[in-house]
Amino acid sequence: MQGRQDYTAHEALVRAARAKPELWRLGLGLILIYLVGFALSSLTLPLLATLFPGDWIEGLQSGTTPGAMLVLLGGFAFMTFGVALTARVLQDRSFWSVIGHPRPLIHQFLRVSLYLIALGITLSLLPPYDMGAPLTPNLSFGLWLSLLPFSLLVVLIQTSAEEIVFRGYIQQGLAARFKNPLVWLLAPSALFALGHYLPNEAGENAVLIALWAGVFGLLMADLTARSGTLGPAIAVHFFNNVTALLLFASPTSLYGLSLYLMPYEMSDAQALRPWLAVDFALMLVTWLAARLAIRR
Incomplete structure (x- = not known):
């Protein structure tokens, strides 16, 4: 990473948080976000179980059925609502001040997404063409395709929520209090x-x-600090999780919406570790592609 001057765009996100930068607000805010999410989930799940009875609720924690995954990922919307409420109550901030101005946010999200689609197509044409063992079909293609619009929506909700909490609320809260980027990056x-x-x-x-x-x-x-919105980080996170949750999921958990299951479980050290190395490399390439997309 380069010097602090590359992070001047980050000030657009941090400015509103500087008015009330006390760390106790950040800590109390995280507690409030959790409590809001927990309360809304506690109210919603019994209602959904009544309206849509079935075995989906049994796999809710592990995400082993389509219904469980839709509810599990969609529930991250409560986390986003918690951030919006907390920012307003504790810092007198708007939700847009946390995620960035909507126009550049959407523009950056779409631009990074186009770069990642092009990167994904390119990588799919390059070896290796398998994982050394056959993939296991999970959902039938027809069912998977019919669920895809809803699946994409809930993955977007989930990835956005995580970025809003970690690269939004927490990162900005720390940046408002500490000038050293290492604090609010690490x-x-x-x-x-x-x-x-x-x-x-x-x-x-x-x-x-x-x-x-x-x-x-x-x-x-780093992407968030360079771009001044959460758009690029959400785009990268979204495309990563689409691959990991909707295309080739782990057979261990969270595979309810996936087309295929990977041939190795998460705990299989011998088989999975070489692919973790590939995943690290792919993560770096994806980050560089997003950096290129947002370069002015």
Whole structure:
């Protein structure tokens, strides 16, 4: 990463937070975001279970059915609502001040998305053409296609919510208090990594997967600081999760909306670790493509 002068666009996001930069507001805000999400989920889930009875609720935590995944990912909207409420109550900020002005945000999101589509098509034409073992079909193509508009919507909700919390509320709150970019780049990324530490599911791979998430968070923080909106980070996160949740999902969990299942579980260290190295490389290439897309 280059000097601080490359992050001048970040001031557009941080400016509103500087009026009330106290760290206690940031901490209390995170608690409030959690409580709002928990309360709304507690009210919504029983209602959905009554209106749409079925076995989807049994797989809600693991995301093993289409219904469970739609509800699980769609529920991240409560997190976004929590941020909007918290920013207004504790910092007297608008929601747009957290995510960026809508016009450049949408423009950057679409531009980065076009670059990532082109990158994805290019990479699909290059070897290797498989993962060393056959993929397992999950949903039938017809069902997968019929669910795709809803699947894309809930993945967008989920990825947007995570970016709004980590690269929005937390990053801006720290940047309003600390001038050193290392603080507001690294601290939210470390929290993001901690949230992806899943030893029960990933076994020996848990630390590497958390490290991947931490590096991913750092790169998304860099994109946000360079662009002045959350648009580029949301686009990259969205395309990453579309691949991981809707196309080639892990057979361990969160595969309810996926077309195929990968041939290896998250805990399979010998088989999965070489692909984690590929994933790290792909993450860097994706970040560079997004950097190119937003370059003025």
